[in-house]
Amino acid sequence: MLATTEYDQHVSARLLDFFSDRTAWQRTLWSSGTILNLKELLEASDAVANGVVSQSSLGNYAHSIDITVGRDFGVGDDLRRKQLCALLKVDDRNRTLAAGSFQYRSIEMLIPEISNEYLRHWATALAPASKPVRAERAARAIAAHLLDCGVHPEFLHRWWTFKSKYEPGSKGLSELLEEANLVVSVPERDFEALLIFEKAVPIDARRPQPKQWLTNKEVSEWLQTNQFSVSGLRQKGGYLIQMKARDTRTVIDAVAEAEARLISRINLGTPSFNGLKTFGRVWIKGEQKHFEIPHPRRRVEIHSLQRENQLYNLRNFGTIDAAIELIEPLDAQPPSAAVAGGWAAIEALLTGPGDRDQRVQAGDRLAAITACSFPRAELTTLSYELERQGGPLIVELKACSSNKERCEIVLREINAKTQFAFKRGSDTAAMARLIALVENPGRVLRDIEARLSECFRRLYRNRNIVLHGGKTDAVGLRACLRLTAPLVGAGLDRIAHAAYTEGLSPLELAARARIRLDALDSAVAVRPIDLLS
Numbered sequence: 001m002l003a004t005t006e007y008d009q010h011v012s013a014r015l016l017d018f019f020s021d022r023t024a025w026q027r028t029l030w031s032s033g034t035i036l037n038l039k040e041l042l043e044a045s046d047a048v049a050n051g052v053v054s055q056s057s058l059g060n061y062a063h064s065i066d067i068t069v070g071r072d073f074g075v076g077d078d079l080r081r082k083q084l085c086a087l088l089k090v091d092d093r094n095r096t097l098a099a100g101s102f103q104y105r106s107i108e109m110l111i112p113e114i115s116n117e118y119l120r121h122w123a124t125a126l127a128p129a130s131k132p133v134r135a136e137r138a139a140r141a142i143a144a145h146l147l148d149c150g151v152h153p154e155f156l157h158r159w160w161t162f163k164s165k166y167e168p169g170s171k172g173l174s175e176l177l178e179e180a181n182l183v184v185s186v187p188e189r190d191f192e193a194l195l196i197f198e199k200a201v202p203i204d205a206r207r208p209q210p211k212q213w214l215t216n217k218e219v220s221e222w223l224q225t226n227q228f229s230v231s232g233l234r235q236k237g238g239y240l241i242q243m244k245a246r247d248t249r250t251v252i253d254a255v256a257e258a259e260a261r262l263i264s265r266i267n268l269g270t271p272s273f274n275g276l277k278t279f280g281r282v283w284i285k286g287e288q289k290h291f292e293i294p295h296p297r298r299r300v301e302i303h304s305l306q307r308e309n310q311l312y313n314l315r316n317f318g319t320i321d322a323a324i325e326l327i328e329p330l331d332a333q334p335p336s337a338a339v340a341g342g343w344a345a346i347e348a349l350l351t352g353p354g355d356r357d358q359r360v361q362a363g364d365r366l367a368a369i370t371a372c373s374f375p376r377a378e379l380t381t382l383s384y385e386l387e388r389q390g391g392p393l394i395v396e397l398k399a400c401s402s403n404k405e406r407c408e409i410v411l412r413e414i415n416a417k418t419q420f421a422f423k424r425g426s427d428t429a430a431m432a433r434l435i436a437l438v439e440n441p442g443r444v445l446r447d448i449e450a451r452l453s454e455c456f457r458r459l460y461r462n463r464n465i466v467l468h469g470g471k472t473d474a475v476g477l478r479a480c481l482r483l484t485a486p487l488v489g490a491g492l493d494r495i496a497h498a499a500y501t502e503g504l505s506p507l508e509l510a511a512r513a514r515i516r517l518d519a520l521d522s523a524v525a526v527r528p529i530d531l532l533s
Contacts, residue, residue, distance in 0.1 A: 013425025014139035033144035073125035298485035363456030377530035
């Protein structure tokens with residue numbers, strides 16, 4: 001198990017936050033790691049050459065990576081970080097970092113070198129004798145890298161939970177990172193998975209069959225060869241998927257995506273056919289049983305619809321309602337539809353007159369709104385945890401009639417320097433971030449806003465690559481959707497709340513957020529919990 005130093009426990013708690021699919025949006029991971037960012041940068045450079053992404057967008061992205069690299073100890077020593085930062089300098093006039101340029105090729109060659117030693121470098125940086133690194137920064141960099149390596153978050157959550165809490169013996173964080181490096185260093189394995197149809201369009205026997213298609217007889221033979229039962233199956237053919245992956249759960253998710261794509265193709269290609277239907281299961285060679293195919297959500301959550309009794313209100317259909325329809329694909333649809341619908345909702349709500357050539361500003365405005373909602377979201381979450389734990393505040397918290405009142409109580413105790421003892425490391429880490437925010441709201445919230453802005457700009461860039469470049473397999477598309485969807489939901493929740501309770505338009509709320517954030521260090525600054533009020 002993990003050694004019980006406060007720092008190691010803090011980093012470990014945040015890693016588990018980032019790997020969990022139940023983490024509240026304000027505690028999730030908001031960005032990818034340096035390696036994936038560099039791969040996306042090269043892809044964006046190619047897109048600039050094809051007229052899909054603007055040179056200014058490429059420059060902004062390179063600049064944000066430059067800032068991150070300067071603080072990322074996984075990249076290597078000072079010399080290596082300076083070398084990479086020099087390659088990330090983009091001059092709009094000379095159009096450097098062009099596709100195929102010297103800078104482009106240099107970054108391309110550095111990516112595998114940095115990736116191979118990334119976790120080892122962090123292990124060195126977090127060794128007991130090393131200079132301290134901010135726990136939040138270290139946890140975000142490490143978690144992002146592990147996820148970007150293609151390890152499923154569910155596997156990582158189980159693995160890290162066992163290693164940090166239950167494995168016999170005591171190890172430091174640095175030692176666990178060395179072991180994590182072994183996990184991602186193992187080459188991806190070959191997998192073979194079978195999707196079986198309960199109802200399917202018949203294959204024309206006079207034409208060549210797709211090599212992935214299996215006949216009824218071939219499906220039975222494959223199942224029996226791999227020691228699966230064929231009892232109760234009345235199949236109408238099957239689809240064999242061969243791929244490389246690190247774990248079974250990643251294969252299952254890939255099959256779920258393939259199922260959705262096949263259903264879409266059949267619906268479009270045979271409109272007279274009444275829908276493709278699978279058994280909702282996947283059989284994987286080498287496994288002892290089949291697996292149910294999940295249909296996971298990306299957790300776009302707009303709670304104001306229920307809180308303000310708007311779930312069944314279609315009478316006054318307006319911009320907010322249209323955006324909710326547009327954003328639905330972001331929650332559960334295939335990546336291409338998700339990125340298109342997600343950005344369409346943001347643009348519909350937060351662009352106005354004069355924004356024709358600056359539509360990316362819609363993402364910046366959503367970042368301001370979401371950043372302003374961060375303090376209330378975290379204070380609310382902690383208030384319910386304090387109530388569950390019991391203690392001196394339980395009576396006062398139970399008597400509250402609104403989340404705003406709950407936030408007032410927790411904020412009062414923070415200002416009074418009350419020492420809280422939480423049972424979960426996630427809550428302890430959250431309280432540490434809130435204390436820093438209360439002490440310096442301007443610096444902390446502007447940093448949050450900047451990270452959210454880059455997240456939404458990334459969504460816009462991927463949307464352009466998909467819609468204008470026709471590249472539905474963009475290198476960072478799936479990671480972008482996984483990270484961004486909960487944040488988009490949080491921002492739209494605040495927009496919907498303001499519209500339902502105050503009659504504010506999205507642009508009016510964005511203007512309020514911008515004014516309040518800009519005034520945080522002034523004499524007229526409002527409290528963190530009043531930024532959107």
